[in-house]
Amino acid sequence: MQDSTRWQARLVLMLLLAPALLWLLGLIILPHVDLAVISLRERAGPQEYTRSLAQYRTFFEEPLYWHVFLRTAVMSVVATALTLLVAFPVAWVIAKVARGRASALLFLVCLIPFWVSETVRTLGWMILLRESGVLPALLVRLGVTPEPVELLYHDATLLVGLVYTSMLFMIVPLVSALESLDDALIEAAYDLGASGFSILRTIVIPHAAPGITAGCIVVFMLTLGNYLTPVLLGGKNSQWFTETIYTQFITRFNWEQGAAFGFLLLILSTAIVWTGLKLAGQRFGEVMQRS
Amino acid sequence: MMDAAKDAASNPDLRAAAVVKDFAGHRAVDALSFDVARGSFFSILGPSGCGKTTLLRMIAGFIAPDSGDIEIGGRSMRDVPPNRRPVNMVFQQLALFPMMSVGDNVAFGLARRGLPGAERRRRAEAMLERVGLAGAAGKRVDQLSGGQRQRVAIARSLVLEPTLLLLDEPLGALDLKLREHMKIELKQLQAAFGTTFVYITHDQSEALVLSDRVAVMNHGRFEQVGSPQDLYYRPGTPFVAGFVGANNRIAGRAKRLDGELVEVVTEAGWRIHAARSGAVAAGAAVEAFVRPEVAVLARSREALPANQPCHEGRVESLLFDGANSAVLLAEAQTQHEFRIALPQTGQFADLKVGETVAFTFLPERATCFPARDAAPVAKD
Numbered sequence: 153m154q155d156s157t158r159w160q161a162r163l164v165l166m167l168l169l170a171p172a173l174l175w176l177l178g179l180i181i182l183p184h185v186d187l188a189v190i191s192l193r194e195r196a197g198p199q200e201y202t203r204s205l206a207q208y209r210t211f212f213e214e215p216l217y218w219h220v221f222l223r224t225a226v227m228s229v230v231a232t233a234l235t236l237l238v239a240f241p242v243a244w245v246i247a248k249v250a251r252g253r254a255s256a257l258l259f260l261v262c263l264i265p266f267w268v269s270e271t272v273r274t275l276g277w278m279i280l281l282r283e284s285g286v287l288p289a290l291l292v293r294l295g296v297t298p299e300p301v302e303l304l305y306h307d308a309t310l311l312v313g314l315v316y317t318s319m320l321f322m323i324v325p326l327v328s329a330l331e332s333l334d335d336a337l338i339e340a341a342y343d344l345g346a347s348g349f350s351i352l353r354t355i356v357i358p359h360a361a362p363g364i365t366a367g368c369i370v371v372f373m374l375t376l377g378n379y380l381t382p383v384l385l386g387g388k389n390s391q392w393f394t395e396t397i398y399t400q401f402i403t404r405f406n407w408e409q410g411a412a413f414g415f416l417l418l419i420l421s422t423a424i425v426w427t428g429l430k431l432a433g434q435r436f437g438e439v440m441q442r443s
Numbered sequence: 444m445m446d447a448a449k450d451a452a453s454n455p456d457l458r459a460a461a462v463v464k465d466f467a468g469h470r471a472v473d474a475l476s477f478d479v480a481r482g483s484f485f486s487i488l489g490p491s492g493c494g495k496t497t498l499l500r501m502i503a504g505f506i507a508p509d510s511g512d513i514e515i516g517g518r519s520m521r522d523v524p525p526n527r528r529p530v531n532m533v534f535q536q537l538a539l540f541p542m543m544s545v546g547d548n549v550a551f552g553l554a555r556r557g558l559p560g561a562e563r564r565r566r567a568e569a570m571l572e573r574v575g576l577a578g579a580a581g582k583r584v585d586q587l588s589g590g591q592r593q594r595v596a597i598a599r600s601l602v603l604e605p606t607l608l609l610l611d612e613p614l615g616a617l618d619l620k621l622r623e624h625m626k627i628e629l630k631q632l633q634a635a636f637g638t639t640f641v642y643i644t645h646d647q648s649e650a651l652v653l654s655d656r657v658a659v660m661n662h663g664r665f666e667q668v669g670s671p672q673d674l675y676y677r678p679g680t681p682f683v684a685g686f687v688g689a690n691n692r693i694a695g696r697a698k699r700l701d702g703e704l705v706e707v708v709t710e711a712g713w714r715i716h717a718a719r720s721g722a723v724a725a726g727a728a729v730e731a732f733v734r735p736e737v738a739v740l741a742r743s744r745e746a747l748p749a750n751q752p753c754h755e756g757r758v759e760s761l762l763f764d765g766a767n768s769a770v771l772l773a774e775a776q777t778q779h780e781f782r783i784a785l786p787q788t789g790q791f792a793d794l795k796v797g798e799t800v801a802f803t804f805l806p807e808r809a810t811c812f813p814a815r816d817a818a819p820v821a822k823d
Contacts, residue, residue, distance in 0.1 A: 336538035343503060344552035344599065345526045354551070358542040 191411035207412035217396060217413070224393040225420055227307070228375040231314040235322045235371050236364065238315060243326035248335070262323055270317065274384045277313055278304060281385075305387030313385040314375050321374060322367040329363020330356070365434045369425055376421050393417055454517065456481045456606050456639040457502065462511035464497055471497040473663035474511070479607075479641060479656075484633050486642045488650040489660035490686070495643045498660075499609055502641065503532045516606040526555075531600035532609040536616060537592055539584045545571070545595055546580030552603040570602040571595075574632065589617050593625055601636055610642045614649060626652050647687050651675065659683045679720075681812040684732040689769075691738075691781050693731045694814065697723050705811045707731045711777035716752055716806035721813050728814035735769055736784040738804040740791060751803045756781060758798045770794060772802070 194204040211217050246258045265273060280286050281303035288300035303309060333356065341351045357364070382392030397417065400410030429436060455478035464472040471494040479485040487495045500506050502513055504525035513520045516529055531552070540548050549567040558566070568580050574594040579587070587595065593613060600608055614622045614629075630653050633640050644650055650657045651671040658668040659682070667679035678684035685692055695709035705719050707729055717731040741747045744755070756772030759780070768785040783802055785791050794800070 334536070334538065336534050336536055337540060339505060339525075340532070340534055340538035341540070341551070342505075342525045343530075343532045344603065345555040346551075347526060347555075350555060355540060355542070 187411040187414055190407055191415050193408055195408065207408050208416075210409065211412065211416060220391045220396050221393050221416065221420070223390070224376065225424065227310070227314075228372055229424070231311055231318070231375045232368050232372045234311060235315045235318045236368060239319055239322035239326055239367070242319075243323050243330055246323070247327045247330035248333075259323075259327070262320055265316075266320055270380055273317070274313060274381055277309075277316075277385060281309060304385060305389065307386075307390060310382060310386040310390060313381045314378065317378065317381055318371040318374050321370045325363040325367040325370070326360065329360040333359045361432060361434060362439045365429065365432050365439045368428060369439070372425065372428075373421060376417065454481060455479055455514075456516055457485075457641065458514040459498075459502075460512045460514070462498070462501065462508045462513060464494075464501060464506065464509050466497075470663050472501070472508070475663070475665060476511075477658060477665060477668060479639060482637050482639055483655040484630070484640045484642065484653055486644060486650040486654040486657045487660050488644055488647055488657050488687070491645055493660045494663040495645075495660050496611065499532075499611055499641070499643050502607070503530055503609055504528050529606040530609060531603055531605040531607075532611065533596045533600055533613045535611045535613065537596040537613070539592060539595055539599070541584050543584070544580065545576070545582045545584060545587065548584065548595055549580070549599045549602055551599065556603075566602060567598075570598045573635070574598045574601075590621050590625055590628075593617070594628075597629075597632060601632075601638060605638065607639050607641060610640060612644050612646075614644075614646075622649075629653060651687070659686060661686075678732070678810065681730045681732070681815055684730075684810060684812070689735050689782065691733045691735065693733065693779065695729060695731070697725055697727050697729045697811070700725050704806050705729065705731075707811055709777060709779060711779065713754075713774055713777040713779050714752075715754070715809070717809035717811035718807050720810050723811060723813055729811050730814050731809055731811040733781075733804055733809040735782045737808045738781070738783045738802050740770070740783050740785070741801045741803075744801045747801055747803045751805065753801055753803050754781075755799060755801050758794060758796050758800060760796060761794060770800075772800065775799070 191207055192203060192205070193201040194206045196202045211221075242258075242262065246255050246262075250258050268276075278285070281288075283300050283302040283304075285303070287303060288297070291297045292300055337355055337359070338351055341355050346354065377394060379392065379394040379398065382390065383395060386392060393413070394417070397410050397413045400406045400413060404410075429439070457479040458477075460476050462472055462475045463470070473494075475498065487498065489495045497506065501508050502515070502520075504520065504523060507522075520528060540551065543551070546564065546567050549570055550563040553563045553566060564580070568577075571577060571579055574597060576591060576594055576598070579591070579595075584592065584595070596613065597608075610629075614625050617625060626649060629640075633653075642650070642653060651674075654671060656668060657671055657674055659666045659674060661682050667674060667683045669677075669679075674683055674687045678687065681692075684690055693707060693709060693713070693715060695707045695713070697705050698708045698714070699706040700719070700723065703719050704716050705723055706714060706716055708714050715731060715733075717733070723729055739747065744753050747753055755775040757775065759771045759773050762769045762771060762782075766787060769782050770785055770791070772781045772783060773779070774781055781802070785794075
């Protein structure tokens with residue numbers, strides 16, 4: 153009797169988990185296994201393949217791929233850091249300064265840009281920044297520049313776009329981390345002689361560390377895997393690694409090379425996230441729990 | 444001793460001068476002026492919403508008074524931020540830093556003053572030892588019991604040797620048994636350190652047990668400031684009489700004045716006598732207060748002293764509470780509720796609900812005030 157109820161409970165559990173497991177297996181694990189297999193072969197002739205590491209060798213031997221890869225990594229780290237710097241004061245105001253409806257309203261203001269599709273949002277930047285666009289015209293009128301300047305296709309422009317795209321994903325975990333910080337702790341620190349900066353360093357940041365880490369991981373992953381923003385704002389001179397992968401799959405129809413690049417990107421992001429966690433002294437499980 | 448007291452009084456650690464604070468049209472603190480003598484334990488006792496927390500936060504510096512001045516250690520605190528005041532605060536929920544060890548919590552303020560690490564650790568450990576937590580420096584805050592956390596919160600403040608220690612209902616979160624214990628501990632700590640304590644609470648027993656002086660606060664004003672004995676035996680206003688300790692309140696009109704005594708008649712017609720306090724006029728509305736332990740209970744009128752006015756009542760309920768046991772009576776003619784403390788002799792151990800008993804009290808030990816609406820209750 154007891155055995156059968158336990159068996160039933162298990163069955164129910166399995167049924168409840170089934171959609172998630174199917175999703176994980178069908179859309180994440182299987183494609184990746186297939187990609188791994190594809191990345192480890194070389195085309196010998198029509199419909200003919202041999203096992204080889206040639207795809208990975210190409211990556212290390214070809215400086216272009218290398219450079220794009222490193223550039224993507226560095227730019228993503230910089231974009232993540234900038235997002236954190238911009239989002240922290242915003243999250244602080246939402247969580248600690250604004251009260252009740254004002255706080256909800258501010259949150260909504262952060263959310264509104266996400267009602268528009270990413271493509272349209274990025275095109276908005278282009279309208280503002282291109283040579284014949286709004287901002288260069290304004291600069292001319294104000295007498296800052298004699299001629300309209302091209303503000304698109306710079307690294308700075310790309311960073312602005314990336315930060316803009318990722319803001320919300322940093323603000324959400326930060327707000328929840330800061331909201332859970334008891335105001336009495338801040339007052340107690342202030343009362344015990346701490347200045348604003350030392351309260352931030354000794355009380356606020358240690359408390360919000362899991363939220364900061366979670367936000368950074370999400371933003372870093374999104375930025376590293378972003379395709380649209382670098383393509384539209386970064387221009388030809390600043391290739392993003394996802395563009396390289398896209399080119400291999402779609403333009404060159406070289407699935408083997410594309411798969412190998414995809415795997416390298418996965419390894420890169422895992423390595424950087426792991427390093428970041430070590431540097432911040434955080435555990436992945438705890439971070440995901442707290443945020 | 445007298446000289447020391449005089450000296451402390453002329454150099455108070457805390458002096459408030461006509462401090463006012465308004466919140467959105469509501470006057471939270473109303474022109475308060477008072478002194479707290481050096482080394483004393485001063486309590487501010489009042490119901491929630493009376494403005495005591497606002498007052499404490501103004502002393503700590505978290506909010507600024509709208510007008511008036513606060514002096515600490517003889518120095519005006521106008522425009523001095525909380526982190527530069529010689530004042531530390533023990534918060535209601537203690538607000539220990541969960542991200543730090545016990546030792547780091549205690550050393551926090553020292554670190555902010557820029558003391559070197561070794562010196563900080565030495566002082567923090569010495570302070571923990573003084574509050575009976577030797578060797579706890581390496582522990583996490585959540586490994587401590589409620590009472591131990593309390594002591595860490597106090598140690599964290601006292602290690603900075605403040606002129607003034609503010610305590611914001613620090614015993615509120617503890618269970619009864621621990622609260623009783625911590626009361627004694629707080630009193631001993633204050634005596635041992637000699638720091639001036641300003642303690643706010645809504646619990647009259649905490650205020651009476653702990654303090655040298657108590658201010659009873661209501662609607663942003665001090666109703667009365669005095670020793671616990673003063674407040675209990677010589678309440679200055681009806682509010683103090685009703686708020687501090689148990690009291691029977693009998694509202695009525697002053698029928699007749701006889702020297703210091705007033706004859707009070709309630710609306711239902713019960714007639715009692717009480718000593719006058721304040722300007723009571725014949726015919727005016729009054730409030731009389733009789734402490735439960737002032738009344739004498741007897742089985743019959745004959746057993747009571749003959750020269751005192753005598754009353755009769757029916758036992759409504761028996762409130763057994765060990766040494767604080769009492770009986771609730773309904774006065775025979777008017778059903779007015781009256782509470783009498785039961786003597787510890789066991790004489791009335793067999794008292795039953797529904798029994799009729801006689802009682803009396805010395806009119807001199809009952810107090811009669813003008814009714815609160817009839818006269819202003821302002822008092823320093």
